[in-house]
Amino acid sequence: MDQQKLVVIGGDAVGMSAASRTKRRRPDMEIEVFEMGEYVSYGACGMPYYISGQVRELEDLVVLTPRDFEEKRGIRVQMGHRVEEIRPEQRKVLVKEIATGRVREADYDKLLIATGAEPVVPPGLDVSLPGVFTLRGLPDAGRIKDYIGRRKIDAGVIVGAGYIGLEMAEGLSRAGLKLTLLVRSKVMSSLEEEVAQIVVKELEREGVKLEVGASVAETAAGEGGRIEIRLTGGRVLHAPLVLVGTGVRPRSELAGRAGLTLGVKGAIKVDRRQRTSRPEIFAAGDCAEAYHRLLGRNAYLPLALTANRQGRVVGDNIAGIEREFPGILGTAVFKVFDLTVARTGLGLAEAREAGLDVVKVVVDSASRAGYYPGGEPIKTVVVAERGTKKAWGVQMAGRDGVAHRINTWAAAISAGLSLEEIKDLDLAYTPPYSPVWDPVLQAADVASKHSAQG
Amino acid sequence: MDQQKLVVIGGDAVGMSAASRTKRRRPDMEIEVFEMGEYVSYGACGMPYYISGQVRELEDLVVLTPRDFEEKRGIRVQMGHRVEEIRPEQRKVLVKEIATGRVREADYDKLLIATGAEPVVPPGLDVSLPGVFTLRGLPDAGRIKDYIGRRKIDAGVIVGAGYIGLEMAEGLSRAGLKLTLLVRSKVMSSLEEEVAQIVVKELEREGVKLEVGASVAETAAGEGGRIEIRLTGGRVLHAPLVLVGTGVRPRSELAGRAGLTLGVKGAIKVDRRQRTSRPEIFAAGDCAEAYHRLLGRNAYLPLALTANRQGRVVGDNIAGIEREFPGILGTAVFKVFDLTVARTGLGLAEAREAGLDVVKVVVDSASRAGYYPGGEPIKTVVVAERGTKKAWGVQMAGRDGVAHRINTWAAAISAGLSLEEIKDLDLAYTPPYSPVWDPVLQAADVASKHSAQG
Numbered sequence: 001m002d003q004q005k006l007v008v009i010g011g012d013a014v015g016m017s018a019a020s021r022t023k024r025r026r027p028d029m030e031i032e033v034f035e036m037g038e039y040v041s042y043g044a045c046g047m048p049y050y051i052s053g054q055v056r057e058l059e060d061l062v063v064l065t066p067r068d069f070e071e072k073r074g075i076r077v078q079m080g081h082r083v084e085e086i087r088p089e090q091r092k093v094l095v096k097e098i099a100t101g102r103v104r105e106a107d108y109d110k111l112l113i114a115t116g117a118e119p120v121v122p123p124g125l126d127v128s129l130p131g132v133f134t135l136r137g138l139p140d141a142g143r144i145k146d147y148i149g150r151r152k153i154d155a156g157v158i159v160g161a162g163y164i165g166l167e168m169a170e171g172l173s174r175a176g177l178k179l180t181l182l183v184r185s186k187v188m189s190s191l192e193e194e195v196a197q198i199v200v201k202e203l204e205r206e207g208v209k210l211e212v213g214a215s216v217a218e219t220a221a222g223e224g225g226r227i228e229i230r231l232t233g234g235r236v237l238h239a240p241l242v243l244v245g246t247g248v249r250p251r252s253e254l255a256g257r258a259g260l261t262l263g264v265k266g267a268i269k270v271d272r273r274q275r276t277s278r279p280e281i282f283a284a285g286d287c288a289e290a291y292h293r294l295l296g297r298n299a300y301l302p303l304a305l306t307a308n309r310q311g312r313v314v315g316d317n318i319a320g321i322e323r324e325f326p327g328i329l330g331t332a333v334f335k336v337f338d339l340t341v342a343r344t345g346l347g348l349a350e351a352r353e354a355g356l357d358v359v360k361v362v363v364d365s366a367s368r369a370g371y372y373p374g375g376e377p378i379k380t381v382v383v384a385e386r387g388t389k390k391a392w393g394v395q396m397a398g399r400d401g402v403a404h405r406i407n408t409w410a411a412a413i414s415a416g417l418s419l420e421e422i423k424d425l426d427l428a429y430t431p432p433y434s435p436v437w438d439p440v441l442q443a444a445d446v447a448s449k450h451s452a453q454g
Numbered sequence: 455m456d457q458q459k460l461v462v463i464g465g466d467a468v469g470m471s472a473a474s475r476t477k478r479r480r481p482d483m484e485i486e487v488f489e490m491g492e493y494v495s496y497g498a499c500g501m502p503y504y505i506s507g508q509v510r511e512l513e514d515l516v517v518l519t520p521r522d523f524e525e526k527r528g529i530r531v532q533m534g535h536r537v538e539e540i541r542p543e544q545r546k547v548l549v550k551e552i553a554t555g556r557v558r559e560a561d562y563d564k565l566l567i568a569t570g571a572e573p574v575v576p577p578g579l580d581v582s583l584p585g586v587f588t589l590r591g592l593p594d595a596g597r598i599k600d601y602i603g604r605r606k607i608d609a610g611v612i613v614g615a616g617y618i619g620l621e622m623a624e625g626l627s628r629a630g631l632k633l634t635l636l637v638r639s640k641v642m643s644s645l646e647e648e649v650a651q652i653v654v655k656e657l658e659r660e661g662v663k664l665e666v667g668a669s670v671a672e673t674a675a676g677e678g679g680r681i682e683i684r685l686t687g688g689r690v691l692h693a694p695l696v697l698v699g700t701g702v703r704p705r706s707e708l709a710g711r712a713g714l715t716l717g718v719k720g721a722i723k724v725d726r727r728q729r730t731s732r733p734e735i736f737a738a739g740d741c742a743e744a745y746h747r748l749l750g751r752n753a754y755l756p757l758a759l760t761a762n763r764q765g766r767v768v769g770d771n772i773a774g775i776e777r778e779f780p781g782i783l784g785t786a787v788f789k790v791f792d793l794t795v796a797r798t799g800l801g802l803a804e805a806r807e808a809g810l811d812v813v814k815v816v817v818d819s820a821s822r823a824g825y826y827p828g829g830e831p832i833k834t835v836v837v838a839e840r841g842t843k844k845a846w847g848v849q850m851a852g853r854d855g856v857a858h859r860i861n862t863w864a865a866a867i868s869a870g871l872s873l874e875e876i877k878d879l880d881l882a883y884t885p886p887y888s889p890v891w892d893p894v895l896q897a898a899d900v901a902s903k904h905s906a907q908g
Contacts, residue, residue: 013890046825046885060825293880304890305883326878333882342882371500371514403887404858407879407894408865414879415869424780425861425868426747428787428796429759431500433857436467436758440861 007108008033009083011040014285014307015114021315036082047141048171086258117248117286132242156241161187165245166336182214192381198397202339250287265300272324284310293327342406345393361447365439367400369431376400380443384451389419419448461562462487463537465494468739468761469568475769485529490536501595502625540712571702571740586696610695615641619699620790636668652851656793704741719754726778738764747781796860799847815901819893821854823885830854834897838905843873873902
């Protein structure tokens with residue numbers, strides 16, 4: 001039998017994790033990764049902390065270099081190579097070396113599409129203007145930081161209040177910028193109102209000016225290197241820096257052109273083994289759908305752990321070990337200034353759309369024993385099913401002890417525990433870290449009562 | 455029907471929580487609580503932090519006063535009353551008012567014994583000497599703090615390295631004492647060696663002198679208000695303060711004299727509804743056994759949350775709602791200086807005693823993304839069953855992000871998830887709080903591999 005070959009399009013976490021897993025299980029397999037950018041295998045989630053100055057060097061975000069993969073793992077990595085076309089019938093990709101413009105063919109037996117996501121840029125926002133930035137990869141982070149430093153930027157406008165917008169609000173604020181945050185409808189629209197309001201307060205407390213209900217109609221180069229931002233209402237803002245953080249969409253155009261089926265929100269449709277509509281072509285990470293355990297169907301929620309998990313599933317399946325992606329639960333956490341916001345499972349609207357008879361229960365607790373210094377309030381919102389007393393989703397916000405507590409909920413919901421069972425969990429207690437009844441237990445107790453039949 | 459009466463012996467958390475729960479469910483019931491001390495319903499776990507100065511006033515540890523219970527909850531609380539005898543046949547208790555010496559009878563229909571635990575004082579340690587202290591209740595904490603302040607104590611010896619010994623090492627050290635810790639065999643004997651070693655290092659780093667293998671043969675009043683501590687080896691130490699922290703035992707003597715069956719480690723034997731060998735008499739908290747979910751039998755592990763949970767179960771059952779105590783998992787956490795140590799489930803020896811074919815897997819991870827400042831190593835020890843790949847116990851130690859992570863394990867183990875399922879949990883990730891693969895996932899992954907059949 002000829003040597004089998006895996007081609008990977010995209011050298012982000014998911015591509016490299018799949019390549020590594022495949023090689024470990026099938027050292028005989030030839031693997032070639034095409035990455036159009038300058039980096040592979042980096043911590044994209046760390047970019048706001050590079051901009052803030054908490055991470056010193058851009059290179060600190062790089063986990064492994066192309067050379068590491070070549071020398072230590074036997075994986076060929078072609079940097080600066082963009083795959084222009086997939087030819088599924090011939091099992092070939094057309095690859096362009098960006099520097100030379102040279103195009104060549106590469107054969108594959110298995111193909112992984114790991115092209116990631118790209119920023120959604122609302123019409124009216126001209127990202128070609130100097131000072132207008134999106135944040136997709138390390139070079140963007142480098143450019144932003146460099147621009148701020150060289151021009152001594154002290155103010156900025158962030159468009160969009162999703163994860164990126166909020167994390168960058170902290171990052172740019174720490175970098176010394178006075179910020180205005182433009183929000184089309186609400187801050188973090190995936191959050192329940194009670195939790196989103198806490199985020200709003202945190203932003204205000206930190207001096208970030210919120211403009212809710214604002215959409216950008218037009219941007220233009222203004223005076224003194226500033227950008228002129230005309231809002232749909234007619235008002236004009238001026239700022240030396242604009243960051244577009246209005247969400248991302250899957251980079252699935254290449255897959256679409258190759259005739260592969262696209263699914264939720266335009267992401268590449270995959271089965272539980274991450275196979276696309278052609279079984280020899282896999283897709284994973286931010287360009288692909290992810291199976292949602294609670295919805296029992298695919299969703300699109302691009303997150304780093306999901307990408308890494310899917311990468312391993314791809315590696316296993318390519319290596320001949322049939323394994324399904326166990327699915328996501330919708331767990332996520334972010335930090336904005338001193339506040340931590342976390343969620344798992346479904347929101348109220350999401351649960352109702354899924355046909356569940358749910359109520360929303362809001363519980364206030366303290367993060368530590370009342371007498372122990374440093375405690376902070378924690379707000380927990382539980383989406384609980386009437387009758388079954390099952391928790392379908394939880395959101396939490398607070399300044400202390402939120403990030404890991406959501407994982408207790410994630411484990412409990414994943415295991416199908418009822419709120420009755422969750423309130424009876426034997427959790428750890430010591431005054432510096434929780435009240436006797438941990439906020440998880442308190443919220444489960446209250447939600448259990450409020451979701452009784454009737 | 456006559457009004458039913460509940461008598462509660464002991465006004466600690468468990469007694470008051472049972473009384474409150476009963477009254478809420480059965481407002482018609484008469485409830486009388488006899489407490490021999492000066493306080494009810496206080497946070498005993500906060501005492502080390504009062505001594506350290508982090509909690510200002512002793513009263514800050516009091517959750518509710520006797521008057522609160524009387525006025526707000528309709529529960530009669532008799533302070534300074536010691537129950538001398540239980541007469542089960544007559545459903546009476548003999549109570550002495552300590553101040554007057556007056557003894558009276560009190561009838562009951564239901565009785566709750568919530569007498570708690572008492573310090574074990576090794577022979578040779580004379581606790582009547584000025585400067586030698588145990589730590590059972592708030593008055594002890596008050597006396598210790600007062601003694602240190604009045605005599606300007608700057609050094610001390612702690613006998614015993616269990617929870618109390620270690621938490622008091624931090625507390626007394628913060629209060630300015632130079633400490634020696636006498637350890638009979640090992641620090642925190644319930645911990646696996648790999649974790650206990652981290653505790654030892656933390657103590658050394660903080661300047662606490664450890665004397666391992668040291669037992670006290672005799673104590674006597676020495677010169678200048680110092681206590682002379684003669685060790686079994688013959689060596690003599692001198693210190694102005696000695697704290698005895700050699701563990702606790704159940705205060706079950708009253709129950710034993712009344713003919714109630716005692717069980718594990720002399721604790722009052724109870725069924726899953728917290729009933730003693732006489733169904734109208736309940737026992738809960740540190741004087742009683744606790745059902746262990748993993749062992750499937752009763753154990754003795756006196757902890758605050760267990761007491762509170764059992765208190766509610768007692769209240770429900772007395773009020774006529776049959777409910778079983780769901781059981782403990784052996785979850786606990788403590789903080790010693792900057793280190794957090796947490797555990798849930800069984801230790802290796804415990805699991806083997808229970809007949810399980812288990813291996814111990816030790817995994818080192820980081821608490822945050824590598825590039826994010828403030829990350830610390832976390833050591834996780836998993837006790838994993840061969841073949842089934844089930845986690846039976848987990849211990850963790852580290853300076854960042856340990857306390858709540860153990861609860862993810864507790865939820866997962868409680869729900870019966872296998873290590874395969876735990877490693878596939880969709881946990882929350884953001885660089886300030888975890889690496890992409892959380893230490894929980896990393897440990898589950900490694901332990902899963904190491905517990906495969908063979």
